Amino acid sequence: MQTEFDQLSAVKDYYGKVLQSKADLKTTACCAAESLPAHLRKIAGQLHEEVTSKFYGCGIPIPPSLDGCTVLDLGCGTGRDCFILSKLVGSEGHVIGVDMTDAQLDVAHRHLAQHTKDFGYTQPNIRFVRGFIEDLKSLDIADNSIDVVVSNCVINLSPAKDRVFAEIFRVLKPGGELYFSDVFCDRRLPIAARDDAVLLGECLGGAMYTEDFRRLMAEVGCKDHRTVSSTPISITDVAIQNKIGQAKFYSLTIRAFKLPLEDRCEDYGQVAYYRGGHEESHQGFLLDDHHFFELNRPMLVCSNTADMVQKTRYAKYFEVIGHQETHFGLFDCGPSPADSVNSPAGACC
Numbered sequence: 001m002q003t004e005f006d007q008l009s010a011v012k013d014y015y016g017k018v019l020q021s022k023a024d025l026k027t028t029a030c031c032a033a034e035s036l037p038a039h040l041r042k043i044a045g046q047l048h049e050e051v052t053s054k055f056y057g058c059g060i061p062i063p064p065s066l067d068g069c070t071v072l073d074l075g076c077g078t079g080r081d082c083f084i085l086s087k088l089v090g091s092e093g094h095v096i097g098v099d100m101t102d103a104q105l106d107v108a109h110r111h112l113a114q115h116t117k118d119f120g121y122t123q124p125n126i127r128f129v130r131g132f133i134e135d136l137k138s139l140d141i142a143d144n145s146i147d148v149v150v151s152n153c154v155i156n157l158s159p160a161k162d163r164v165f166a167e168i169f170r171v172l173k174p175g176g177e178l179y180f181s182d183v184f185c186d187r188r189l190p191i192a193a194r195d196d197a198v199l200l201g202e203c204l205g206g207a208m209y210t211e212d213f214r215r216l217m218a219e220v221g222c223k224d225h226r227t228v229s230s231t232p233i234s235i236t237d238v239a240i241q242n243k244i245g246q247a248k249f250y251s252l253t254i255r256a257f258k259l260p261l262e263d264r265c266e267d268y269g270q271v272a273y274y275r276g277g278h279e280e281s282h283q284g285f286l287l288d289d290h291h292f293f294e295l296n297r298p299m300l301v302c303s304n305t306a307d308m309v310q311k312t313r314y315a316k317y318f319e320v321i322g323h324q325e326t327h328f329g330l331f332d333c334g335p336s337p338a339d340s341v342n343s344p345a346g347a348c349c
Helices: 004-018 038-044 049-053 080-089 102-110 112-118 161-171 191-195 197-201 210-219 238-244 303-310 313-317
Strands: 070-074 094-099 126-130 146-152 172-185 225-232 249-257 270-274 284-288 291-294 299-301 318-321
Touching (some): 038 080, 070 080, 070 161, 080 094, 080 112, 080 126, 080 146, 094 102, 102 112, 102 126, 112 126, 161 172, 172 210, 191 197, 225 284, 270 291, 270 303, 284 303, 299 303, 303 313, 313 318
Parallel strands (some): 070 094, 070 146, 146 172
Antiparallel strands (some): 172 249
C-alpha cells in the first residue's frame, strides 16, 4: 500500500502534469454534474477561461448567505470557486484558498489582480496559500476563525481524511458550516484500486465509503450531517470499469455545522418557519434533501434541525417556535426513499 507521501506525489503529478484541461479526464467524477444557478453562473461568466478550463470539481459547494464571511476553500485548484466566493463575501469578507499543486496555484495567482479589479475591489479579498489540507495549523489558520469551509472534489484525494476533518472542525467557529462536494462509494475499495494512480487522480481511488464517512464524522464530534444533493457517476471507460468492478460512485454535496447536536433526531414539538429575506431564496430554503422550507409555511422539525436554522448565520431568515424542554421521543426525520440507499446517514440524513 502507498505511503501518504507516495499518494500525495501521485495526486500532484496528475493535476500538475497529466491534466492540462477537463478534456484530459477519463471519467466525469471530477466534473460538476449540476448546473450553476443563475446568480452563480453570472459571476462565473466573468472568470478567465484558463481558470475555468483547468478547474476540476464534482459539485457546487457554495452555500447561501456569505456576505461578510471568512470562507476557507480546501483544495482550491485554479481558484474558480474562490473567485465566485470572493464576489459573494463582498469587500468585508475574506476567502482563503489552500492547495498543494504549484501549477494550479500559478493559474489562480495569475488572474487574481484582474478579477479583483473586475469585481470592483480596491484590494484582493482572496489569499491563495500553498499547503496541505491535512495541516492547516502550519498555515496559521487559527482555531475558531472560519465561518464556512468549502471543498470541491478534493478531500477524496487526501490520504489522511481523519486529519482533514479534524482540522476543519478545529478552525470552524461555533455555529460555522462545512459545505462540500465529493465522490463517495457504496463499498470499501481494494488496496490495488486505492493505489492506482489513474483511479486516484480521477477521484475514484480515494472515494469515501459512505459508512466510513459517517463513522469518521462522529469521531470528530459531528453527530449529524446532511446530504444536500446526490448524483450517480457514470463510468464509461472500459479499463477503469475493469479496475473498479461493481463499485458504485456518487457525487454528494454535504453540509454540517459545528454545533453540539445529538446523534439521533429527537422530537421536542418544535416548528420552524422560513420567513424569507434571502435574495436568492425567495420562495423557500433548501437545508438538505428532505428539508425544503417553503416561505412562511410551518414545518415540524427535530431539535437538530431547529438548531441548524436558529444557531447559525441562517437564524435571521427563520423563526422557530418551541424549546427543548418537553421531549416526545424520536422524530421521524429520515431521508426520502429514493435517496436512502446512496446517502451517507448522519443523524438526520
